[in-house]
Amino acid sequence: MSRRFNSVGGFADGLRQLLPSLRRPPRVLLSALGELGAGLRSKLSGRLGADALPPPQVELAPGSGGAMTAIMAQLLRDNLADRVEKRRDCAAIRGRVAIIAEDIDSSVTLHFEAGRVTVHDGIVGIPDLSVRGPSDLILELSRLQLQSYLRLPDPFSATAKSLFEAMRSGRLKVHGAWSHLPTALRLTRLLSVS
């Protein structure tokens, strides 16, 4: 069974081998394809119960106790407790994600390392990915509907359309999404309540 999953997940690697003649491999495309394979694999493993991963630890950093920090930690804990495929996504994320709610003057940093998440008040370290906007739009991000098999955001959903519009108008800003595309997609899945 794991060989099948590896073959799905290794799709991007195979594609890399097929494209040696390209001077500059389209890395964004390859990572997106790899992520697509990972989404499918994680969906399959969640359904089959093949990866009975224990829920990753979600901890508040020492001295962190802000309301938004507590909310983000609770959202992560509840989501991870519910779904095996989210645990797999969480285990695969490395780095820091900053979330800044401008209207309530609050920010949090999610630090992912080795299947463990530490939630900090404020921006701690240099984030790989940052999301900045009003609190209602930040919350709306977690309401993005995922396509049932690929577990990628459904671009035609009403929520996605309103978020695209918010990004286009500059109300919602996401920095680092293209350079850290797998992290962005995994984080979307991890925080999604759909």
Place this chain on the structure above:
Amino acid sequence: MQYAFPSREWAVAFMAAVNNNAAYRQSGKDWTFGKVAMVIEAAADLGIAEDTGMLLDVLHGECRGVEYREGEKRFGDAEFIIIAPYSRWREVIEGQLDPIKGMMEGKLKLEKGHLPTMIRFVHASRELVSSATQVPTQFLS
């Protein structure tokens, strides 16, 4: 006629307002996750000796019943418990505080309940609050 908040009469008027809210019927139609308690923290200066509030029996976009509870009765049978000081509930009822934003700011606290479910039904929550703003309310001073 104005209804004192909090009181049994206010709770009943609130239930009627919820059931008259077509937007809530639509946004809450998939709600099957249990009763919701809205609890006011005890405030001796306002004459609220113990935690007081109401338990809403909501299902499929309809409020099937409301129970006003004072003092000795607890809210352990609610699936979701939202607790806040009187002043915050007043802001919510007057439409000045969005309940979800209030939770993110720590002004309202989800004491019990599954947060992802709450977020999924964020529009239904807002419609509940919108219903509350329709109730003619007399606040404690």
